[in-house]
Amino acid sequence: MTRTxxxxxxxxxxxxxxxxxxxxxxxxxAYAALSSGTVAQAEIDPNSQQTIEEGKKLFQANxxxxxxxxAQGTANGPSLIGVGAASVDFQxxxxxxxxxxxxxxxxxxxxxxxxxxxKQLAYYVASLGPGPDIPADHLxxxxxxxxxxxxxxxxxxxxxHNVAGAGGALTEGKFAPPLTDVSGVHIYxxxxxxxxxxxxxxxxNITPEDKRDVITYLKYLQDNRxxxxxxxxxxxxxxxxxxxxxxxLGAIVAITxxxxxxxx
Amino acid sequence: MSTATxxxxxxxxxxxxxxxxxxxxxxxxxxVAIKGLGRKxxxxxxxxxxxxxxxxxxxxxxxSGTFLTFFFQASMAEVHYEGSYxxxxxxxxxxxxxxTLDISFDIRGGLFVxxxxxxxxxxxxxxxxxxxLRVFFTGAFRKPREINWVFGFTLFILAMAEGFTGYxxxxxxxxxxxxxxxDGMVKGIPLIGTWTSxxxxxxxxxxxxxxxxxxxxxxxxxxxxxxxxxxxxxGYVFIHKxxxxxxxxxxxxxxxxxxxxPIYAAKAGGFLFLIxxxxxxxxxxxxxxxxxxYGPYDPSPVSAGTQPDWYIxxxxxxxxxxxxxxxxxxxxxxxxxxxxxxxxxxxIFIVLVLIYPFIEAWIKGDKREHHIADRPRNAPxxxxxxxxxxxFYAGLWAAASSDILATHFSLTMEGVIHALQATVIVGxxxxxxxxxxxxxxxxxKDREIVLHxxxxxxxxxxxxxxxxxxxxxxxxxxxxxxxxxESYQPLMIRPNARGKITVGQRVRAGFSRWFFEDRIAPVxxxxxxxxxxxxx
Numbered sequence: 001m002t003r004t005x006x007x008x009x010x011x012x013x014x015x016x017x018x019x020x021x022x023x024x025x026x027x028x029x030a031y032a033a034l035s036s037g038t039v040a041q042a043e044i045d046p047n048s049q050q051t052i053e054e055g056k057k058l059f060q061a062n063x064x065x066x067x068x069x070x071a072q073g074t075a076n077g078p079s080l081i082g083v084g085a086a087s088v089d090f091q092x093x094x095x096x097x098x099x100x101x102x103x104x105x106x107x108x109x110x111x112x113x114x115x116x117x118x119k120q121l122a123y124y125v126a127s128l129g130p131g132p133d134i135p136a137d138h139l140x141x142x143x144x145x146x147x148x149x150x151x152x153x154x155x156x157x158x159x160x161h162n163v164a165g166a167g168g169a170l171t172e173g174k175f176a177p178p179l180t181d182v183s184g185v186h187i188y189x190x191x192x193x194x195x196x197x198x199x200x201x202x203x204x205n206i207t208p209e210d211k212r213d214v215i216t217y218l219k220y221l222q223d224n225r226x227x228x229x230x231x232x233x234x235x236x237x238x239x240x241x242x243x244x245x246x247x248x249l250g251a252i253v254a255i256t257x258x259x260x261x262x263x264x
Numbered sequence: 265m266s267t268a269t270x271x272x273x274x275x276x277x278x279x280x281x282x283x284x285x286x287x288x289x290x291x292x293x294x295x296v297a298i299k300g301l302g303r304k305x306x307x308x309x310x311x312x313x314x315x316x317x318x319x320x321x322x323x324x325x326x327x328s329g330t331f332l333t334f335f336f337q338a339s340m341a342e343v344h345y346e347g348s349y350x351x352x353x354x355x356x357x358x359x360x361x362x363x364t365l366d367i368s369f370d371i372r373g374g375l376f377v378x379x380x381x382x383x384x385x386x387x388x389x390x391x392x393x394x395x396x397l398r399v400f401f402t403g404a405f406r407k408p409r410e411i412n413w414v415f416g417f418t419l420f421i422l423a424m425a426e427g428f429t430g431y432x433x434x435x436x437x438x439x440x441x442x443x444x445x446x447d448g449m450v451k452g453i454p455l456i457g458t459w460t461s462x463x464x465x466x467x468x469x470x471x472x473x474x475x476x477x478x479x480x481x482x483x484x485x486x487x488x489x490x491x492x493x494x495x496x497x498x499g500y501v502f503i504h505k506x507x508x509x510x511x512x513x514x515x516x517x518x519x520x521x522x523x524x525x526p527i528y529a530a531k532a533g534g535f536l537f538l539i540x541x542x543x544x545x546x547x548x549x550x551x552x553x554x555x556x557x558y559g560p561y562d563p564s565p566v567s568a569g570t571q572p573d574w575y576i577x578x579x580x581x582x583x584x585x586x587x588x589x590x591x592x593x594x595x596x597x598x599x600x601x602x603x604x605x606x607x608x609x610x611x612i613f614i615v616l617v618l619i620y621p622f623i624e625a626w627i628k629g630d631k632r633e634h635h636i637a638d639r640p641r642n643a644p645x646x647x648x649x650x651x652x653x654x655x656f657y658a659g660l661w662a663a664a665s666s667d668i669l670a671t672h673f674s675l676t677m678e679g680v681i682h683a684l685q686a687t688v689i690v691g692x693x694x695x696x697x698x699x700x701x702x703x704x705x706x707x708x709k710d711r712e713i714v715l716h717x718x719x720x721x722x723x724x725x726x727x728x729x730x731x732x733x734x735x736x737x738x739x740x741x742x743x744x745x746x747x748x749x750e751s752y753q754p755l756m757i758r759p760n761a762r763g764k765i766t767v768g769q770r771v772r773a774g775f776s777r778w779f780f781e782d783r784i785a786p787v788x789x790x791x792x793x794x795x796x797x798x799x800x
Binding site for chain 1: 567568574678
């Protein structure tokens, strides 16, 4: 920032601070308003005609190019009839949809809609045909059995997402994303809808209670740092090997140079 | 001081240390050893300490490992975990896994020592690797040190075995996956594979015996072999003397450097604690092998990013690089060439590295002893062969992390694999040619500097108006370093006593031509004198 002669009004040195404070108050206020979820959700009635109409408008403006005006699908995108509210909430709520470009898989990016708009879109799509619904709060708040969740996670999820949820590679440039900062709702929705290359884990395969346990385990990992110190990305022996060669042996070679240099 | 006791026995006035030394010497004869060893000189160069790094990290491994044996239980009996790590509470696992978790969470200092043991083990093998590269590229394996190279390389293999058996002990998911790969490799060997696997595991994989057996290997047999071989290896360093780089006053018959006692021993002692400190710092700050994430072994799950520790990576990479479809049924038997080819390729590579000193000696036909270390550029073909070997190994090694390369550099897995396949097959040749040319170019540069001195950057105008740059002549020490190396010429094919030229001789002459056809001879005395006269 360059200092100018005028030091009043918007050029005042404290203007930035004031602006930041103002911004924080607004975002904080908005966050508080939104995070008291019941209030926000109460405004969006899943079955009201108004919600569905609003959702339809948003859909036709933002999604219809690829999914078709009636969500029936086109050559560029699949039909969304019967994918359910959970699918839309996941794809749009994590910023994967609307997709930036066609590629091996939809990339995460900043979310394009407000929470209300995401819900309106979700209930519009849900109105087209029955599908998985957005999960109830008690299933996604991490109040289950972490040990059972960990075991289920290792058996069903770790081969792609890695035991510590650090993510992993798939074929043809696709990948399983890291789960280190995914919300409980989105984890649940991913399990029931199987986005991108992920298989669907329906309620017969993994019961809602078991899904809650898996989320509990992932929340445990998110909330508790490794007891052993820095995790090195939780990538396992590759990161450990790189570390010992570059930093471990590097430090020690520096010491050998120091020891032998002193005598000269 | 308590000199009173000694004064009563001996008439002369003597210090306590003198008396104590004599007491010990009369009973052990230590003086001879100290006189002999203590006055031995040890040449000073940072790269000569890499072997010591390996030795000292091995000491850390031994001490921390001893602590772990107090608490680890090598049993595969099933228990329900009741320790303090919440996400594993009540989970069924082997006693081995449960006791490793107890070491990590319920024994004071346990996790720190466990991490120290693992980090020190990684450092141990890495230091051996770097030490071997130093020995290779400076030609320190030449007569009389060929056998010691073999001992050293055997230590490298033993260290890998130590590492792998240790990696498999906690019986967590990662170690079980590693064992499953070994099991698959063993079963891929025709005829004896299945029987051998059943022999190793005491039945069908994973069985209930393997952890106990690996434990015996890990803490008894392998360490005993490693300690014995280290003793022999270091013993031969004393017997042969250490090699040294060329310099004024440094002859093949002497060894220039500080004596072991007191300077060198003091430094080495301090160095041990520095290494200990570095390992302790790393262990205190960085997680290694978080078995609590991996959970107990179960043959069905395999985690993404499952890799062996770095030193086994090249073998894992070799398996990953094999294209699909190399396993087929023939004569009613399954032939797993996807496993056999990497096994054979790695086997050949290991044997070639093991016997390289003998190959080079045979090609050169050189029966003299060599105590002056080569600068890598002065043995261009050897250095190029080394670079080719490093590239081959590095390609296999990188392949073990193909999935991590793919995700972290936004590449496709297939692209990474194909690129590394090319690296492993074509890369060594490219590395060979580039390295050889670089070595020869560096030798040429050395010649130029010896003959004409450094470019000083000082421009002088001569009386006639001509501008020249003054070249700074080398001092004698620097020149010595640049001119004292041996240059070999290709062997001539000569008929033997019977007047015959054998096939062996022709082969040898061919290899010799390959080795020494392109060479830059060191500057001779005559050239030096005429060069000086000509220029100034």
